[in-house]
Amino acid sequence: MLDPDENEITVISFGFTCKRSGQHKQRYDSKVKHTIVHIINIFFANQPNDAILYMCMTNDGKARNRHIIFNNWYHELNNGLEKHSSSSEHGKKGFYASILFKSNNPQKMRLISAFYFTIDYWGLNNL
Incomplete structure (x- = not known):
């Protein structure tokens, strides 16, 4: 990400994909939730002053569902995390992103500013 002075801020992002084993109807798997929550908890236990950026991909039309x-x-x-998300106007255009960090992160204001600045910088407000 970039802050308003266009200094780069490194944040962690992660992604995953649903791979079906056959032609069966896709169903909700609660293990996915527990796995992702575990990953996030471990990440912040080990790196409390970092942030995670995530985007819900739109390639299958389910980005809004993922965001919810x-x-x-x-x-x-x-558990002491703070989340900031792209606007609902972005969502209407299919773009969903959020940043997570500990509420007591000393770089909190810089992370928030950089998150929204980066959306503007890359022209995502013009979707």
Whole structure:
């Protein structure tokens, strides 16, 4: 990401893909939630002053659903994390992104500013 002075800020991002084993109908797997929550908890236990950026991909038309699910998981976590997300206007255009960091992160204001600045910088407000 870039801050408003266009200095680069390194943040961690991760992704995953659903791979079906056959032609069966896709169903909700609660183990996915527990795995992702575990990854996030371990990450912040080891790197409390870092941040995680995530984007919900739109290639299958389910980005909004993912965004809602991730938002629910965030509220269930309730473990001292803070989340900032792209605007609802971005969502109407299919773009969903959020940044997570510990509420007591000393770089909190810089991370928030850089998150929104980067969206503007890359022209995502013009989607």
